[in-house]
Amino acid sequence: MHANVSQLPWPTLDQPPFVTMEPNYDFSDSRAESEDWYANINVPSMGLVDISVLSDPLVPGVASLVPEYQNTLAQHAHTIQPAVEPSYKWHANTPILFEPERVVADSNKLKAASTQPKKQFACELCAKTFTRRESMKNHVSSVHQRLKPYKCQYAKCTHEYSTPSDLRRHVREKHLRNAEKLFICQGRTADGNLWGCGKRFHRSYQLTGHWKSNRSQRKCHIPPDFDYTPIKFRIRFRSCLLKIHGPSARDLAVVAAWYRAELKNLYILNNSEITLILPMFRAVARSPLSLARTYATGKVTGQFTGKPGPDGKYTVTMIPGDGIGPEIAASVEAIFKEAKVPITWEPVDVTPSLINGKTTLPADAVASINKNLVALKGPLATPVGKGHQSMNLTLRRTFALFANVRPCKSVQGYKTPYENVDTVLIRENTEGEYSGIEHEIVPGVVQSIKLITKPASERVIRYAFEYAKSVNKPEVRVVHKASIMKLSDGLFVETAKEVGKEYPDIKLSFELLDNTSLKLCADPSEYKSLVMVMPNLYGDIMSDLSSGLIGGLGLTPSGNMGNKVSIFEAVHGSAPDIAGKGLANPTALLLSSCMMLRHMELNSHADKIEDAVLKTIASGPENRTRDLKGTSSTSHFTEQVIKNL
Numbered sequence: 001m002h003a004n005v006s007q008l009p010w011p012t013l014d015q016p017p018f019v020t021m022e023p024n025y026d027f028s029d030s031r032a033e034s035e036d037w038y039a040n041i042n043v044p045s046m047g048l049v050d051i052s053v054l055s056d057p058l059v060p061g062v063a064s065l066v067p068e069y070q071n072t073l074a075q076h077a078h079t080i081q082p083a084v085e086p087s088y089k090w091h092a093n094t095p096i097l098f099e100p101e102r103v104v105a106d107s108n109k110l111k112a113a114s115t116q117p118k119k120q121f122a123c124e125l126c127a128k129t130f131t132r133r134e135s136m137k138n139h140v141s142s143v144h145q146r147l148k149p150y151k152c153q154y155a156k157c158t159h160e161y162s163t164p165s166d167l168r169r170h171v172r173e174k175h176l177r178n179a180e181k182l183f184i185c186q187g188r189t190a191d192g193n194l195w196g197c198g199k200r201f202h203r204s205y206q207l208t209g210h211w212k213s214n215r216s217q218r219k220c221h222i223p224p225d226f227d228y229t230p231i232k233f234r235i236r237f238r239s240c241l242l243k244i245h246g247p248s249a250r251d252l253a254v255v256a257a258w259y260r261a262e263l264k265n266l267y268i269l270n271n272s273e274i275t276l277i278l279p280m281f282r283a284v285a286r287s288p289l290s291l292a293r294t295y296a297t298g299k300v301t302g303q304f305t306g307k308p309g310p311d312g313k314y315t316v317t318m319i320p321g322d323g324i325g326p327e328i329a330a331s332v333e334a335i336f337k338e339a340k341v342p343i344t345w346e347p348v349d350v351t352p353s354l355i356n357g358k359t360t361l362p363a364d365a366v367a368s369i370n371k372n373l374v375a376l377k378g379p380l381a382t383p384v385g386k387g388h389q390s391m392n393l394t395l396r397r398t399f400a401l402f403a404n405v406r407p408c409k410s411v412q413g414y415k416t417p418y419e420n421v422d423t424v425l426i427r428e429n430t431e432g433e434y435s436g437i438e439h440e441i442v443p444g445v446v447q448s449i450k451l452i453t454k455p456a457s458e459r460v461i462r463y464a465f466e467y468a469k470s471v472n473k474p475e476v477r478v479v480h481k482a483s484i485m486k487l488s489d490g491l492f493v494e495t496a497k498e499v500g501k502e503y504p505d506i507k508l509s510f511e512l513l514d515n516t517s518l519k520l521c522a523d524p525s526e527y528k529s530l531v532m533v534m535p536n537l538y539g540d541i542m543s544d545l546s547s548g549l550i551g552g553l554g555l556t557p558s559g560n561m562g563n564k565v566s567i568f569e570a571v572h573g574s575a576p577d578i579a580g581k582g583l584a585n586p587t588a589l590l591l592s593s594c595m596m597l598r599h600m601e602l603n604s605h606a607d608k609i610e611d612a613v614l615k616t617i618a619s620g621p622e623n624r625t626r627d628l629k630g631t632s633s634t635s636h637f638t639e640q641v642i643k644n645l
């Protein structure tokens, strides 16, 4: 039978998958980390099984918390991928087949091999194996001596080592002595058993009665009666590195499923990955889980550099906007006040003025945004077919807000035809069809110029790649119509191909806009694992289309990102049909404000507000606004969010 692991049914989890423990094993012995060790203890083995099951959403959280680890993550992008339940990703180099015959064959091979002297000490830097540890060490020092590619990643630590195990030892001894809440679990599965060890971090768990230690020998023994009941895991372990070796894909799946159910953050990694990201885990283990950024913005550009005032509060420019703008802005302000967000709003007016025939922003508004570097904006109405240019576009051009990030995520508790929609598109925000270069050639004939430039295409496409990296999405998809607009969209596509070369770990794909529209409507699940990037108008349209998939424009936030300034706003417009009636849904602006808070690194406030908003929507139609088939007014919704804070 050849069944691919991903075809196995997702296991049911009535019981924890571990029953017995490996008694008194000294985990400080590095042999535990080599494949040969498993051969020694005669586990019928299909080889070292490395699976990369990552529970989203920690990776983006990690990346945002410790930017210097982004490279590490990028290097391992091929193995570190967010798991999309219920499938799991297996190590790229280790195709696993659920193949009982092979297990038997493998164990026969092992038995045969055990009669010969074993070459069980592998050089970690090349493929050579040795029968004696000393020979292996001699080989390392003579062949690889001068190479010290393994650098300690702790801040201010400059140690470099030639082997991963040396680096590992250094990290353990120098940096992890006082680690808290970090659990490294090394295990194997056989008949569903798992054993593990907290190494010498057990003290912080206070699992008294279960752990014995001999600190002088730096050893930790797991007594045979160690009780791994899930409740302890649930309480104690927030981040867990779990390494599983085993003969049965199903066992691995059960363990993975169990841990995913019990732990918010689970990574299953191979040895070298563990070494590399250990410090990162340590940082994360000490941080709130809330660092996971759901409505995230890319961290590459638009980094917020503002500083709080002497009162500890940040000043943020508030543009209430037109139509429903003031109503939804008031809702945000009320909720922020109750949530005690350390922000002082600086309201500004952006009524346009025509100076030398150009639509111009009021100088006060420009000064405020330049000073505060961040703004929250309600919708601004633009007259159709006449009158001033769009103030929305003027703002984006004035502050060079070149990338518009538009995430769109199903709202739990509000049912729509598709569940688990999770798309993100990045819209070029300064030119394209929105460049506003239009003229009448002769009466009845007008020309509108779609301006596409290489620099603008390049920066938004690079932003899309960096964004994909930071939220751990493996693919960037360029949405275009270069079949028709061969030069303009053609330039966008060609630029993407060039930029894509800088990101070999991220897949670059292309799709015609009409096809994307069809596919998004027919089944948006494919778009979960990628970031779309596209010229301006396409982004505008596709983001409204995406909003339709999750319940409408009242739900979708956005961020206009520049290198210095960023402005956050809902995707929707001023909704003149419901303005002043108390019917507006403030969710989109609230979620935009959460994006803004995360951009400002005020993550816990963002989480608190986002949770309260989503909880309110899920609580029933009486607390939902009319656009979500509810009966609530804007003010009632706001009160409920405040109650749920």
Ligand SMILES: NC(=O)C1=CN([C@@H]2O[C@H](COP(=O)(O)OP(=O)(O)OC[C@H]3O[C@@H](n4cnc5c(N)ncnc54)[C@H](O)[C@@H]3O)[C@@H](O)[C@H]2O)C=CC1
Binding pocket: 324, 378, 379, 380, 381, 382, 383, 392, 553, 554, 569, 570, 571, 572, 573, 574, 575, 576, 577, 578, 583, 584, 585, 586, 587, 588, 627
């Ligand atoms: N970024 C911005 O400030 C944008 C401004 N606009 C401007 O907004 C004005 C109105 O444009 P429309 O085409 O009508 O688009 P719109 O987005 O304002 O409204 C479209 C539909 O969605 C509903 N809707 C939108 N937001 C809602 C919310 N928060 N709660 C409940 N229902 C909501 C409206 O009632 C309407 O039925 C125009 O002047 C347009 O130029 C349009 C899009 C974006």
Ligand SMILES: O=C(O)CCC(=O)C(=O)O
Binding pocket: 380, 381, 382, 390, 391, 392, 393, 540, 571
């Ligand atoms: O400025 C406007 O009226 C429309 C702006 C727009 O298309 C957008 O924000 O998506």
